[in-house]
Each structure stands twice: as structure tokens, then as C-alpha cells.
Amino acid sequence: MTNNKQANPDLQPKRRKLAVNDPPGDSNPDHEAKKKRKKDKLEQVNSEISSALVKAKDEIQKNKKHKKIKKKNPEPAEVSDPPNAPEEIVLEGEEDLSPEERRVLERKMKKILKKEERKRLREEGETESKTDSDGPTAAQMALDYLTCWAENRGEWKFQKTRQTWLLQHMFDLEKVSKDKFAVLLEYLEGLRGAAKDTSVQKAMALVQQSGETQDDAAVQQRALRAREVIQLLS
Structure with missing residues (x-):
């Protein structure tokens, strides 16, 4: 039996032809x-x-x-x-x-x-700068780091930034007191590698400088500490 839709083309649904001017896609005003x-x-x-x-x-x-x-x-x-x-x-x-x-x-x-x-x-001639009230200074944090190493080894953790500060300023009597320097000498016993070599070279340079400027009391005081460091690390 022949299908009615095939027999009668008028019954088939008419497809809408797209107009030439119809916009492509789903245009939504x-x-x-x-x-x-x-x-x-x-x-x-x-x-x-x-x-x-x-x-x-x-x-x-x-x-x-x-x-x-x-x-x-x-x-x-x-x-x-x-x-x-x-x-x-x-x-x-x-x-x-x-x-x-x-x-x-x-x-x-x-x-x-x-x-x-x-x-x-x-x-107004003001500048945005940090003050002491903003927090502890680098010097204070480095000295606290050294104190923690000496007195509370269980909570102490190595911090390269604090150690670097101590090595850079250990010969300065104003920044590292006599008591702190004594503790620092104990800390330096465990110093190894490039940090040890650099510290020795810096200490030797200070000793040499003290021989050239014997009238400078500050240089002579730093040289005394430098000799202790050389004796400890050499």
C-alpha cells in the first residue's frame, strides 16, 4: 500500500525558505x-x-x-x-x-x-614612609633570632635573611652589643660554605685597615672583633 504522504505531495509539510536579507544567527532585539x-x-x-x-x-x-x-x-x-x-x-x-x-x-x-x-x-610636603610603630626593625628581628637560637633552640628556625644581617653588622659595636657578639661567636661555630669564607675575608680586610688607620678608635674596635672571628673560623 502506497504511503498517503508520498502519493499526495500537498500533504507534506512545507519548509520555510530563508530570505536573502534574514540576519544570521539568533538575533534578539x-x-x-x-x-x-x-x-x-x-x-x-x-x-x-x-x-x-x-x-x-x-x-x-x-x-x-x-x-x-x-x-x-x-x-x-x-x-x-x-x-x-x-x-x-x-x-x-x-x-x-x-x-x-x-x-x-x-x-x-x-x-x-x-x-x-x-x-x-x-x-603638604609629607612622605609615605614606615616608622618604628609599623613593626620591629630588621636589626631587632635579627637580634631576636639570635636570642631564640641561644635560649630556645626547640622553636628556633634557620632564616637566611636574619643571618645575613648579623654577618654584615657583627663588627659594629652600636648595632651588635658586646653580650650579643659573644652569643654570635657561638653561633658562628656552625657557619659553613660561602657565608664562612665571606666572613673570614671581611674580617681580614678590617684587620688590614686597622693597620693603616691606627688613630681611628672605631676601626681598631672593629678589628678586635675581626681577629676573634678569624681565629674562630680559620
Whole structure:
């Protein structure tokens, strides 16, 4: 029996012919419009960031002028917000951004604010430098490392940076005291390799220098330590 669809071509489903002007792919007008709205929103947020930065900069300048006036006319101390702290910037439309777009804007904002802060410090003649309050100095950490080696060997761990500092400054009476140098001599008994050879060469150079500058008391004191090091390591 012959199939009805084959017998009657009119019953077969008609295929839609693609028009020559049909765009390729899955073109979605709603998607394109959504992308355009998001792009416009990002441009708006960037514009608001610039405006907020100008406002923050003006606020900083106003606080600086107020600070100068306050120095001339001191008032009783009051609990207030930290100086030069701009108000929290709330951007309209930020809630419509994706998490990734929000992170990008936050990084951009922090970078611009940091640049403005560095510029302000330069104008005031200040420099961003570390102080003693930032943490222990390299000298203190090296001496603590030596003390730990002598008194608490169980918790002591070798640190090349601390050892290098000690080897570089062991002849300096101001940086390594007499008591610490005595402990350091015990530490040097285990010195090996290039560090040992370099220390001996440096000590011999100091001894030679002391013979050329006999009137220099500081050189003679370093030479005394150098002779002890040579005797220990040779």
C-alpha cells in the first residue's frame, strides 16, 4: 500500500525558505536593547564617580583650610570623625550592576582615591614612609633570632635573611652589643660554605685597615672583633 504522504505531495509539510536579507544567527532585539541599557548605566555610574571624586577633593581642601584655622585658634578637644575622610559615596544605579561589574568599579574607585591621597600628601610636603610603630626593625628581628637560637633552640628556625644581617653588622659595636657578639661567636661555630669564607675575608680586610688607620678608635674596635672571628673560623 502506497504511503498517503508520498502519493499526495500537498500533504507534506512545507519548509520555510530563508530570505536573502534574514540576519544570521539568533538575533534578539531584546538582548541588544538590554546590552545598550547596561552600557548606558555603566557610563552613568562612571560619570557619577568623577563627580563624587570632585566632591571628595573639595571636602579635603575644605578640611585642610579648617585645620589651619583651628591651629591658629585652638578649641577644646572634641570627638569627631577622622580628618580628611570623605563621605561614603553612594552611586545611583549601582544595584543594577552584576557582581563582576561592581568589583571593577570598586577597584577603579579605590585606585583613583589612592592617587588623590598621594597627591595631597605631596602638596603638604609629607612622605609615605614606615616608622618604628609599623613593626620591629630588621636589626631587632635579627637580634631576636639570635636570642631564640641561644635560649630556645626547640622553636628556633634557620632564616637566611636574619643571618645575613648579623654577618654584615657583627663588627659594629652600636648595632651588635658586646653580650650579643659573644652569643654570635657561638653561633658562628656552625657557619659553613660561602657565608664562612665571606666572613673570614671581611674580617681580614678590617684587620688590614686597622693597620693603616691606627688613630681611628672605631676601626681598631672593629678589628678586635675581626681577629676573634678569624681565629674562630680559620
